[in-house]
Amino acid sequence: MNIETIIFLVFGITAVVSAVLMVTRKNPIISAIFLILNFFTVAVIYLLLKAQFIAIIQVLVYMGAIMVLFLFVIMLLNLKENKKPSEYSFKKITAILISILLALLLGTSVYFGFQGKQMNEVAEKIGTAESLGRTLFTTYSFHVLAAGMLLLAAIVGAVMLAKKKFE
Amino acid sequence: MLELNYFLVLSALLFSIGVVGVLVRRNAMIIFMCIELMLNAINISLVAFSSFLGNDSGQIFVFFVLTVAAAEAAVGLAIVISLFRNKESLDIDKINILKW
Amino acid sequence: MPDWSIDIIITLIKIVVVELVLLTGVAYTVYAERRVSAFIQHRYGPNRVGYQGLLQPLADVFKLIMKEDIVPERANKFVHSLAPAISLFVALSTFAVIPFGDKILIAGKEIKLQIADVNIGVLYILALLSLGVYGITLSGWSSNSKYSLLGGLRSSAQMISYELSMGLAVLGLILINSSFRLDTIVMNQYGWKWNIILQPIGFITFLVASFAETNRTPFDLPEAEQELVGGYHTEYSSTKFALFFMAEYAAVIVSSAIITTLYLGGWQFPYLQTFGLPDMAVSIIQVLTFCGKTAFMVFFFIWVRWTIPRFRYDQLMNIGWKVMLPAALTNLILTAIVITIIKLNS
Numbered sequence: 386m387n388i389e390t391i392i393f394l395v396f397g398i399t400a401v402v403s404a405v406l407m408v409t410r411k412n413p414i415i416s417a418i419f420l421i422l423n424f425f426t427v428a429v430i431y432l433l434l435k436a437q438f439i440a441i442i443q444v445l446v447y448m449g450a451i452m453v454l455f456l457f458v459i460m461l462l463n464l465k466e467n468k469k470p471s472e473y474s475f476k477k478i479t480a481i482l483i484s485i486l487l488a489l490l491l492g493t494s495v496y497f498g499f500q501g502k503q504m505n506e507v508a509e510k511i512g513t514a515e516s517l518g519r520t521l522f523t524t525y526s527f528h529v530l531a532a533g534m535l536l537l538a539a540i541v542g543a544v545m546l547a548k549k550k551f552e
Numbered sequence: 553m554l555e556l557n558y559f560l561v562l563s564a565l566l567f568s569i570g571v572v573g574v575l576v577r578r579n580a581m582i583i584f585m586c587i588e589l590m591l592n593a594i595n596i597s598l599v600a601f602s603s604f605l606g607n608d609s610g611q612i613f614v615f616f617v618l619t620v621a622a623a624e625a626a627v628g629l630a631i632v633i634s635l636f637r638n639k640e641s642l643d644i645d646k647i648n649i650l651k652w
Numbered sequence: 653m654p655d656w657s658i659d660i661i662i663t664l665i666k667i668v669v670v671e672l673v674l675l676t677g678v679a680y681t682v683y684a685e686r687r688v689s690a691f692i693q694h695r696y697g698p699n700r701v702g703y704q705g706l707l708q709p710l711a712d713v714f715k716l717i718m719k720e721d722i723v724p725e726r727a728n729k730f731v732h733s734l735a736p737a738i739s740l741f742v743a744l745s746t747f748a749v750i751p752f753g754d755k756i757l758i759a760g761k762e763i764k765l766q767i768a769d770v771n772i773g774v775l776y777i778l779a780l781l782s783l784g785v786y787g788i789t790l791s792g793w794s795s796n797s798k799y800s801l802l803g804g805l806r807s808s809a810q811m812i813s814y815e816l817s818m819g820l821a822v823l824g825l826i827l828i829n830s831s832f833r834l835d836t837i838v839m840n841q842y843g844w845k846w847n848i849i850l851q852p853i854g855f856i857t858f859l860v861a862s863f864a865e866t867n868r869t870p871f872d873l874p875e876a877e878q879e880l881v882g883g884y885h886t887e888y889s890s891t892k893f894a895l896f897f898m899a900e901y902a903a904v905i906v907s908s909a910i911i912t913t914l915y916l917g918g919w920q921f922p923y924l925q926t927f928g929l930p931d932m933a934v935s936i937i938q939v940l941t942f943c944g945k946t947a948f949m950v951f952f953f954i955w956v957r958w959t960i961p962r963f964r965y966d967q968l969m970n971i972g973w974k975v976m977l978p979a980a981l982t983n984l985i986l987t988a989i990v991i992t993i994i995k996l997n998s
Contacts, residue, residue: 387553389553389554390553390554393554393558397558397562400562400566401562401565401566401569404565404566404569404570404589405569407569407573407582407585407586407589408569408570408572408576408577408582408586413579413581413582414728414731414793415728415731416581416582416585417585418731418790420585420588420589421786423566423589423592424592427592427595427596430559430562430596431596431599433554434559434599434600434602434603435603436599436602436603436611437770437771437772438611438772438775439595439599439611439614441772441775441776441779442615442618442775443595444779444782444783445775445778445779445782446618446621446622447588447592447618447621448779448782448783449778449779449782449783449785450622450782450812450815451588451621451622451625453782453785453786453789453808453811453812454625454626454629454812455581455584455585455625455629456786456789456790456793456808457789457805457808457809458581458629458632458633459581460789460792460793460801460805460808461633461805462632462633462636462642477575477576480572480575480576481572481576483575484568484569484571484572484575485568487568487571488564488565488568488569491564491567491568492561492564492565495557495560495561495563495564496557496561497557498557499555499560500555501555502555502556502557502604503555503604504553504554504603504604505603505604505605505606506606507606508602508603508604508606511602511603511606511607511608511611512603512611513771514771514772514775514832516608517608517611517612517615520608520609520612521612524612525612528616532615532616532619535619535620535623536619536622536623538623539622539623539624539626540626542626542627542630543626543627543629544630546627546630546631546633546634547630547633547634
């Protein structure tokens, strides 16, 4: 076992555990904190994959912007903890069973389907900001414009929805 | 050495946990967070494929997923706020006017 | 000893030295704040403990540690203790990518005076600054007090708003240098070519946004004493309060260091190489230049705090979205146009 595998195991297990805790906690703020922890571990996983730019963007956008917004809204609405004990209805148990089946199906198929692949030597080079930027603004330039339009639409939509009344 | 399937299994596990959350939890905020978790799980596979195949398209897709996630967070949170204003609750079982 | 273990030892030494200097700097920034504010308000300030009160920081730390640590009864204990740790961690770890000098030659080995030379340094700084909001927001929520909650809410809204203009202001620099590497950005600021001259609008935007990010006056609404008692740290006492206090001043020093690196030429001393000094002296002068510029920026932070009154909350939001953001965008577009024209002509 080399050092990379150990790092992967530590952060992979932390990611899974924090995701489970995120789903099971009653208090939305605690859930959000575990989701932030999960995003951080995923950023480390990206570093293991030599995608340093994506890793820092993950921290910057997901942890620094999206989750702050989530925390802000939860605090603003002052959501109270759900005090009543959760009942295990037929629907919930079925949902959990189906999800476990899904995990098994996906997990076994990808585990046995992609065995023995090694990291590509150029991985280090394509993970940098320069290389990604070049591809993003040449091959995918139209898509960038489309994404910009999407963000503009989202901003307008958010402002319209959050306004108290439509004058 | 790290192999491709480790990352894919991690991605599959996180995605399934997200699915459980969306199906089981009733709080709109938590469902929302679970969707973000699922998007992240997909990002792990995209980056893993990109690094192992030596093709940067996977990492470019992560940018677009991030854009969609940001747009979704903005609009979704606005919807959550206006829902809370009308219903004083985020329990999605109580938000059933469209189900008449 | 293998080569890489020497590298690790050198890095560890650099980390320890930088953190020690930073923490001592924090203690003496507190002292400087009290002395400078006293000078501005025509008072004496602390001058009893040691010569001219120079031992005052030690006495302060001792007092804070000896106090009783009170946690509110209905607070969330875990998050309540986590929050100050996040604040201090973010403030201290930002220094990892800041170059505080050029290379130095010791025993035939060239040592870079920077802890980690990563090629996404600017983004690393922005990412860590954006994490700083968690300490304040979580402390506000976990204290279970209305003043703390208001402080936390204000700070998260304020930081999200000003982060945008901060990032856009830095983009102008990245266009000029075509690199995220802080080392390259400092290298390109030789002679008179400091970025403050090339990017005046960007500098002012970045400066104002740094004031907002560190929660200093005139943007200290999260802890506005007159309306919110203590803001997010109302319910904190003893060591945890000391951590918040240190985090605030560490953030001031780190912000000053970032402004120095990005806009004031970093460790560059204009036309130093024309004097023909020995290499060692050049390195030492460069490190001292960096420290001096940073100290001046820290003094500027203190100066502004005791001169300018606090904004109202709506004014703060108006400035953030209606003045700072358009200014940063204009700066970015102007820079892009100028660079395109220069490229076309050459």
